Amino acid sequence: MRVRLSSTNSSSPIPLIATTATLREGAVKEGIFDTLAIDPARHHFIRRSNWRREIRIVVREMQSAASAAGFRELEWVLSSQRNTVIFCRTIGLATRISTHLLSVGIAKKLPDLDSRIRTFTAVNWASQNASYLQTLNDNPHATITIATDVLSVGWDNRYIQDVIIYGEPDNIDDFVQKIGRAGRDRNEVSDPRAILYVSKHAKAAAAKAVEGVEASLNRPSTPCTNKASNANEPPMDISIAKLILALCYPAEIDTQYGNQLNEPLCSCMQCQQHHTTSAKPTPSCNCSGCKPEDPSEYQLVVERVRRARAKRGQGISKEMEVAGMKRFASLRKEVFQDARKKDTLANVGFLPPQAFLSNTLAKAIIKKIYYLDTKERVDDVVKGTELEGFSEMVYDVCVEVREMFETIRAAAKAEKAGNGGRTGQEGESEGDEDED
Ligand SMILES: [Zn+2]
Ligand SMILES: [Zn+2]
Incomplete structure (x- = not known):
C-alpha cells in the first residue's frame, strides 16, 4: 500500500x-x-482512550456447572432494578438462560416478564430485532436483554447500567467492546457495572496460557508451538488470560492498550455534552480485584443438599436413570398443563414445556431421589427452580420413581441369580449382600 x-x-x-x-x-x-508498511521512524502515533473509568469491573466465578438447576447465580438480575444486558457465547446458552429466568420469574410471580426479559440473537428476524432495539433504546425502565455477539458492537443504548458477560470472552478486545455497552450516557447512568462470570477452571487455564507464553519467550530459537497446553484444547487467549489473573482489571486494560493516564479530555461537542470520556484514573479503583465483593451478597447458590455416597441398595444404574427421566418427562407435561389451567400464569403461552422442568433439574432430582423422602426436603430443593410451586407433584413422582427403582433392582438381581455363576460380579451393586 x-x-x-x-x-x-x-x-x-x-x-x-x-x-x-x-x-x-x-x-x-x-x-x-x-x-500497512509503516516506517517505525516516520510516523505519528496518536492514541486516545475512550475507556470510561467509572465502569466498575467485577469478576465472579460461575456456580452453575455443579448446581442442581442452572444459572442460579444470575437470578439476582430478576430483582435488580437496573437495565441489564447479558452476553452469551452461543444462541443455545442465551435461550437456556432466558428460559431459566422466565420460569423463575413466573414462580416468583413477577409482573411484566414478557416485556422485561428479551433475547436478542441472530435467530430472531432482523425486523424483530430492529423493533425490539427501538423499544429498548427508548425504555429507561429495568429490562433484561439476553444477547449474543450481534449486540456487542455499535449498539448505543444510553440506559444500560449492567453488562454481564457469561463466560470468558475470546480476547480482551471482545471484553472491552461488550462492557462498553454500559453507562454510555453519564447523564442517565452514574454507576455502570461490568460483571464477568468465568468458569471454575478459568483461572487455572489462564495461568497455563501465561506460563506457556513465558516458556516460549525463554526459548527464542524454537517456534512458538505452545506445547504446554493440551493438544485438543486450544490455550486461552493470552490477553484475556492476563485480564483474568490481574490484581486490578482497569490497570490491566491500561497496560494492554498503552493508555496514557494524563491524556487531555476530548473537547468536541459530543463528548462535552455527554461527558463521554474520562482519561484520568479514579482516585481509588473499585474493581473487584481492588475491592473484593462479599460473596454472601451475590451468591444465591446454596448447596442445599450435601453430597453423600450412595447407601446400600440405593445405587442408581443407567437403566434406572433412563426410566426415571421418562417419568419426569411426563411430569413436565403435567406441570405444563397444570400451569396453563391456572389463569394467574398469564405468561405460560410463551413458554415451552422445557421451561417447567429442564433435563438438568430432572437429572439432579433423580440423583437425590433417596434423599427426597420428605415433603420438606422436596420443597427445599425445588425452591427457586422452575418447579417451585409444584412440590406436591414432585414429591409424588419421587415416591413413584423410588418404587420403580426397587422393581428394576429386584429384576436385575433375579436375572443375575438366574444366570447361576456367582463369579465375575464383584464390584457390581454393593447393596446386594445384606439380604438373604
Ligand atoms: Zn482495580
Ligand atoms: Zn470527542
Whole structure:
C-alpha cells in the first residue's frame, strides 16, 4: 500500500492516515504497522482512550456447572432494578438462560416478564430485532436483554447500567467492546457495572496460557508451538488470560492498550455534552480485584443438599436413570398443563414445556431421589427452580420413581441369580449382600 502511494519519490508526499479502535500494544499493533508498511521512524502515533473509568469491573466465578438447576447465580438480575444486558457465547446458552429466568420469574410471580426479559440473537428476524432495539433504546425502565455477539458492537443504548458477560470472552478486545455497552450516557447512568462470570477452571487455564507464553519467550530459537497446553484444547487467549489473573482489571486494560493516564479530555461537542470520556484514573479503583465483593451478597447458590455416597441398595444404574427421566418427562407435561389451567400464569403461552422442568433439574432430582423422602426436603430443593410451586407433584413422582427403582433392582438381581455363576460380579451393586 505504502509502495503504491510512493511518497518518497514524489515532491508532495501523500499522507496515509489509518484509524482503528481497541488497538492493543505489542503483536496486534505491530501486525497492523507491518501490513500497512509503516516506517517505525516516520510516523505519528496518536492514541486516545475512550475507556470510561467509572465502569466498575467485577469478576465472579460461575456456580452453575455443579448446581442442581442452572444459572442460579444470575437470578439476582430478576430483582435488580437496573437495565441489564447479558452476553452469551452461543444462541443455545442465551435461550437456556432466558428460559431459566422466565420460569423463575413466573414462580416468583413477577409482573411484566414478557416485556422485561428479551433475547436478542441472530435467530430472531432482523425486523424483530430492529423493533425490539427501538423499544429498548427508548425504555429507561429495568429490562433484561439476553444477547449474543450481534449486540456487542455499535449498539448505543444510553440506559444500560449492567453488562454481564457469561463466560470468558475470546480476547480482551471482545471484553472491552461488550462492557462498553454500559453507562454510555453519564447523564442517565452514574454507576455502570461490568460483571464477568468465568468458569471454575478459568483461572487455572489462564495461568497455563501465561506460563506457556513465558516458556516460549525463554526459548527464542524454537517456534512458538505452545506445547504446554493440551493438544485438543486450544490455550486461552493470552490477553484475556492476563485480564483474568490481574490484581486490578482497569490497570490491566491500561497496560494492554498503552493508555496514557494524563491524556487531555476530548473537547468536541459530543463528548462535552455527554461527558463521554474520562482519561484520568479514579482516585481509588473499585474493581473487584481492588475491592473484593462479599460473596454472601451475590451468591444465591446454596448447596442445599450435601453430597453423600450412595447407601446400600440405593445405587442408581443407567437403566434406572433412563426410566426415571421418562417419568419426569411426563411430569413436565403435567406441570405444563397444570400451569396453563391456572389463569394467574398469564405468561405460560410463551413458554415451552422445557421451561417447567429442564433435563438438568430432572437429572439432579433423580440423583437425590433417596434423599427426597420428605415433603420438606422436596420443597427445599425445588425452591427457586422452575418447579417451585409444584412440590406436591414432585414429591409424588419421587415416591413413584423410588418404587420403580426397587422393581428394576429386584429384576436385575433375579436375572443375575438366574444366570447361576456367582463369579465375575464383584464390584457390581454393593447393596446386594445384606439380604438373604
Ligand atoms: Zn482495580
Ligand atoms: Zn470527542
